[in-house]
Amino acid sequence: GAVVSQHPSRVICKSGTSVKIECRSLDFQATTMFWYRQFPKQSLMLMATSNEGSKATYEQGVEKDKFLINHASLTLSTLTVTSAHPEDSSFYICSARVSAGGRSEQYFGPGTRLTVT
């Protein structure tokens, strides 16, 4: 099956610094990747849709200048949390969409636990 990796799996940073999270599709090409955020005991919240070679589409309420997304290749999307604050502490999960024969499925990365102190 399709494998999606994320790096780092866990990161602790100080308030005001920036953190970059990488999402890679390991054995397939993904023209579309999604970035989610999940707070404890809650469902996933879609932050943005990342399309290779174009600007990301952000969901309402998500600051595009704070959460920078770059999808420079068909196997890599990055999310940079700029000027992080404690309220940005969360579990960030990416997924990559695979489409074949009219069917679409998302494969999820293992997630990145961000703690901002």
Next chain:
Amino acid sequence: ELKVEQNPLFLSMQEGKNYTIYCNYSTTSDRLYWYRQDPGKSLESLFVLLSNGAVKQEGRLMASLDTKARLSTLHITAAVHDLSATYFCAVDEDSNYQLIWGAGTKLIIKP
């Protein structure tokens, strides 16, 4: 606006019992997904249901889809402790291939 509702949101049950988790959605999508999430982990794909009447089974879990009723069920048979997790259903919204998520059902199975 597409909405996805799961119930129950929390379920505590004894090993060996049967139970069903329900997932209702508000549009005519025929693509529904079930995922499992263990604490501190990402999501694991369980089932992909792509047509009305689709039924899939894996071990003690069975999922079905009724697109006319806009309802999917995840049935647990003779539950075992290892099935304790949070289960999410998600519906594929046609226009932009985004998944719309249910709130999740936290399942605790007591030995």
